[in-house]
Amino acid sequence: MLGGRGAGKTRTGAEWVRGVALGEPDFAEPALRRIALIGETFSDARNVMVEGPAGILSIHARHERPTWSPSLRKLEWPNGAVAQVFSAEDPDSLRGPQFEAAWADELAKWRHVEETWDMLQFGLRLGAHPRQMVTTTPRPIPLLKRFLEDPMVAVSRARTSDNAANLAPVFLDAVVGRYAGTRLGRQELDGEMIEDRPDALWTRDVIERNRIESAPPLMRIVVAVDPPASSSKRADACGIVAAGVDDGGTAYVLEDVTASGLKPPEWAAKAVALYRRLQADALIVETNQGGEMATGVIREVDPSVPVVSVRATRGKYLRAEPVSVLYAQGRVRHVGALPALEDELCDFGPGGLTSGRSPDRMDALVWALTDLMLREKKEPRVRVL
Structure with a gap:
């Protein structure tokens, strides 16, 4: 999912994980569900993906909410599903664990993006249909370009304006008003993949x-x-x-x-x-x-x-x-x-x-x-x- 700032990417990823953990029919039995959550850093994963206002804990009803153990970096649902939290700063931490689903957030900002992604692929080996969800504001990095060319990748897009009802009016006036239509605004607000500026000094x-x-x-x-x-x-x-x-x-x-x-x-x-x-x-x-x-x-x-x-x-x-x-x-x-x-x-x-x-x-x-x-x-x- 490629989206602008405040477009609802985190909420989308959290809802997707909730669906995986609580029993989408084409996933394995709940007791076998293993999910990887990868953020740019562990702090980002914890503060945004898990504990944030649109994160996993906040979108569950009380009776179905998972238990969060920060010291273990683990979420455990009442039905036996488990999610482990990882940082893209430490690709080797993905060696060994195995999963049937993964949510990767803000992948375009990862410091070791290729290595972390590769390690995640080797771990997605459980269940009949392993799958993964990527939520990110786009940048024209090689990995995202390959996703867009891959017929096995389903691409969704969302603009900041699509989620205007849930954003502060001051933000919309100040930020959207200033950057709408600009090159930076097309990337950060409209979620477009913007290639190099033709007259830029660097490529x-x-x-x-x-x-x-x-x-x-x-x-x-x-x-x-x-x-x-x-x-x-x-x-x-x-x-x-x-x-x-x-x-x-x-x-x-x-x-x-x-x-x-x-x-x-x-x-x-x-x-x-x-x-x-x-x-x-x-x-x-x-x-x-x-x-x-x-x-x-x-x-x-x-x-x-x-x-x-x-x-x-x-x-x-x-x-x-x-x-x-x-x-x-x-x-x-x-x-x-x-x-x-x-x-x-x-x-x-x-x-x-x-x-x-x-x-x-x-x-x-x-x-x-x-x-x-x-x-x-x-x-x-x-x-x-």
């Missing part, structure tokens, strides 16, 4: 071609920060992206922990935490927004962190273009999936993003890769991630 094919599961030993790692001008609710996000370079001159984009609505001490702490976890060499901070405040607030969090201040003297497109060339040359690789960052890259053209918002993730990426690949070489030190 998904190039990113996919250079994706790897883990990085090799790296000579230098940096965390780049593109701070917002303010911390108000309407402020831009704080771009925070980590990247490294190996001894052969290939760069690896490691993580994107960009966040919105944070006050300066909060985004500074987030950036410093990533710096420490990756044992990075420096924090690269753009000082156009906030000037010395940006570097000062980081030093308040940890005065020992080496901070490199950078200032933009050219427009975003001109700064980003040399970095996109590095991708085209096969000199940059993404470690795992970075869906929000990749969406931004593949939607950035001469006029900016189609949404009109600031490309904060891309800006942070550009600063990181510029430092690693397009400046005078720094003294390296080898480490293994």
